Amino acid sequence: MLNEKPTLKSTGKALLYLLPMLIITITFNIYPILKSFIMSFYTKYDFFRDIVSQYGFDNFKFLFSDPDFHIAVKNTLIFVIGVVPLTVIISLAIALLLNRITWLSGLFRTVYFLPFVTSTVAIAQVWHWIYNGDYGLLNYFLSFFGVNAISWLESPHYAMLALIIMSVWKNLGFNIVLFLVGLNNINERYYQAAKIDGANTWHQFTNVTVPLLSPITFLVSVNGVIGSFKVFDEIFALFNGTPGPSKSALTIVYYLYQKFYTEWKYGIAAASGVVLFFMILLVTVFQLWYSKRHVHY
Amino acid sequence: MEVTFKDVSLSYDGSREILHRLNFTIPEGTLVSILGPSGCGKSTTLMMISGLLAPTSGHIFFGDEDVTKQDALQRKVGMVFQNYALYPHLKVLDNIMFPLKMAKVPKAERREKAIKLAKLVHVDDQLDKKPGSLSGGQQQRVAIARALAKEPSLLLLDEPLSNLDARLRIEMRQEIRRIQQETGVTTIFVTHDQDEALHISDHIMVLNSGKIQQFSSAETLYDNPSNLFIAQFIGEPVINTIDIEDFDDELTDHVDAEILKRAKKVGIRPEALQDHDTGADTLATITTKVKTFEKFGREKNALLDFHGKRLLTTEIEAELAEGQELPLYLQKSGFYLFDQEGTRIFGGDQDVE
Numbered sequence A: 001m002l003n004e005k006p007t008l009k010s011t012g013k014a015l016l017y018l019l020p021m022l023i024i025t026i027t028f029n030i031y032p033i034l035k036s037f038i039m040s041f042y043t044k045y046d047f048f049r050d051i052v053s054q055y056g057f058d059n060f061k062f063l064f065s066d067p068d069f070h071i072a073v074k075n076t077l078i079f080v081i082g083v084v085p086l087t088v089i090i091s092l093a094i095a096l097l098l099n100r101i102t103w104l105s106g107l108f109r110t111v112y113f114l115p116f117v118t119s120t121v122a123i124a125q126v127w128h129w130i131y132n133g134d135y136g137l138l139n140y141f142l143s144f145f146g147v148n149a150i151s152w153l154e155s156p157h158y159a160m161l162a163l164i165i166m167s168v169w170k171n172l173g174f175n176i177v178l179f180l181v182g183l184n185n186i187n188e189r190y191y192q193a194a195k196i197d198g199a200n201t202w203h204q205f206t207n208v209t210v211p212l213l214s215p216i217t218f219l220v221s222v223n224g225v226i227g228s229f230k231v232f233d234e235i236f237a238l239f240n241g242t243p244g245p246s247k248s249a250l251t252i253v254y255y256l257y258q259k260f261y262t263e264w265k266y267g268i269a270a271a272s273g274v275v276l277f278f279m280i281l282l283v284t285v286f287q288l289w290y291s292k293r294h295v296h297y
Numbered sequence B: 001m002e003v004t005f006k007d008v009s010l011s012y013d014g015s016r017e018i019l020h021r022l023n024f025t026i027p028e029g030t031l032v033s034i035l036g037p038s039g040c041g042k043s044t045t046l047m048m049i050s051g052l053l054a055p056t057s058g059h060i061f062f063g064d065e066d067v068t069k070q071d072a073l074q075r076k077v078g079m080v081f082q083n084y085a086l087y088p089h090l091k092v093l094d095n096i097m098f099p100l101k102m103a104k105v106p107k108a109e110r111r112e113k114a115i116k117l118a119k120l121v122h123v124d125d126q127l128d129k130k131p132g133s134l135s136g137g138q139q140q141r142v143a144i145a146r147a148l149a150k151e152p153s154l155l156l157l158d159e160p161l162s163n164l165d166a167r168l169r170i171e172m173r174q175e176i177r178r179i180q181q182e183t184g185v186t187t188i189f190v191t192h193d194q195d196e197a198l199h200i201s202d203h204i205m206v207l208n209s210g211k212i213q214q215f216s217s218a219e220t221l222y223d224n225p226s227n228l229f230i231a232q233f234i235g236e237p238v239i240n241t242i243d244i245e246d247f248d249d250e251l252t253d254h255v256d257a258e259i260l261k262r263a264k265k266v267g268i269r270p271e272a273l274q275d276h277d278t279g280a281d282t283l284a285t286i287t288t289k290v291k292t293f294e295k296f297g298r299e300k301n302a303l304l305d306f307h308g309k310r311l312l313t314t315e316i317e318a319e320l321a322e323g324q325e326l327p328l329y330l331q332k333s334g335f336y337l338f339d340q341e342g343t344r345i346f347g348g349d350q351d352v353e
């Protein structure tokens, strides 16, 4: 029934359906999240005997005064702001073009989708060569425009840019596919009506495509923001297990990784995770609020 | 604006032709209905006039100008789509204002005009709703308002009233007629409802299986159907159709022998079967047997048996008993003969196309 009211019985039934997934989620998602929240307040902790002798805010205090953490937050924000808009715009543009052509469209779709199914490490190896200061394709290409050779991966000025370019490229495949699905779902009749109403190609794009595609754009950008905040493996692979020259690609998750695995400061690692969690939450809530007003379902 | 089709054909997939060499002229300032059964190509014809669809061959003229190569943007017609095609993300008011926005009309003026149009089609209490939460009929009316908003010189309506109830339908069709006569906008109105077409239009184009069957006034369609399809399609109740072989020699003295030889089908309108002699208007007499006789108020219908075939008449004056013998007088008007191809070869006014 469309207008059925929830009853005790129907709610119980729903819970039963959800139970298998709930158990998995609670064990592997909810519990670790709670645990790391609690862990971020451990100030004296004996790892070998799992004894906590003191709780407090010391870990957070440390983070706020640690210059490395400041760098990590700054780099993460630069990365998110660099990657997400570029990903959305470029994948939308490519999807629009792919949607137009019929010639070899299947092949092109596959080609663009490949980065998504390829391992990050392999991708990073390829880009490692592209970025090579002496023999790299990118510098070779830029030399046609009279640009002097840039040491992409060795210079602190260019390392973040190199990381962003590679990440955008890697994100394209999946997002193009999402946009293609969205474009296919827009009924041709709205374009016909718009033409009759005097809308040229640009106005059709802004008045029909953009609003009717907004649910997908929203999905792509929320997904992109969350994914970009958590960036780690791209850095690890591209800079051979370092956070870039002079920490120029040190992000929050990389910081967390260092604290946890190399310095064994579990409390501080957990605290940085909590900070990241709230940053993502804040941005996502903002996106949700924005979508209420601008996304048309 | 006058619209002319010259040998226009269309095929969607390049193999199956949907419309075959259409030739017609819609005079400026008239309201023309395109009438025909489902799937005969009415919407397709409209799409070609609007410029959304290019003909496979042939030429389309607006006035003297050949617009075959122009797209919908350049042709600037107003159109109500069969499926309304309202923008789902825009409120009713914004939907109506959209063509004005594209025409860069100032905002205040846009609003004022849109509200006026909304009042005209009775949706002024729905302005803040999205199309998704309107009834089919309301959506249809919003679509009409949107098409009228830009004051086109050519208005195309694809079954714009199909979702309205009987009363609103009559009201809206009078409204469309009024707007058309007031503004003088050339209007092409697609419908499969003959009653609607007969009431609203100056001329009716009847389309069947991708060909124009007849293009004339409503009266001519009824009195001088050019073929069997038109005769059967127009008129309520439907014309009686029987084979020429069903007659013995009732027609021999009244119809030219040459014509009788070519004739294949006989069409007799129900009102052309009178139960009394009308003198000069009578063409021939036949003898029938009453099968059923019904009275609804002033209306008297009789279903008759004629050489084993059924005939319906609406023109009985006397009271009849079932099973009784009844001589009937075939009237000259409303009696037609059609040849093998279905072309009318006798009856009506042979000179009228």
Ligand SMILES: Nc1ncnc2c1ncn2[C@@H]1O[C@H](COP(=O)(O)OP(=O)(O)OP(=O)(O)O)[C@@H](O)[C@H]1O
Pocket: B012, B013, B018, B036, B037, B038, B039, B040, B041, B042, B043, B044, B045, B082, B192
């Ligand atoms: N986009 C299309 N691609 C291929 N064939 C089509 C397309 N649109 C319509 N047709 C075919 O063209 C023929 C005419 O269709 P059209 O929509 O013009 O009919 P119509 O007269 O408007 O019918 P209705 O009264 O049901 O709306 C039909 O046989 C239909 O199957």
Ligand SMILES: [Mg+2]
Pocket: B042, B043, B044, B082, B158
């Ligand atoms: Mg149609």
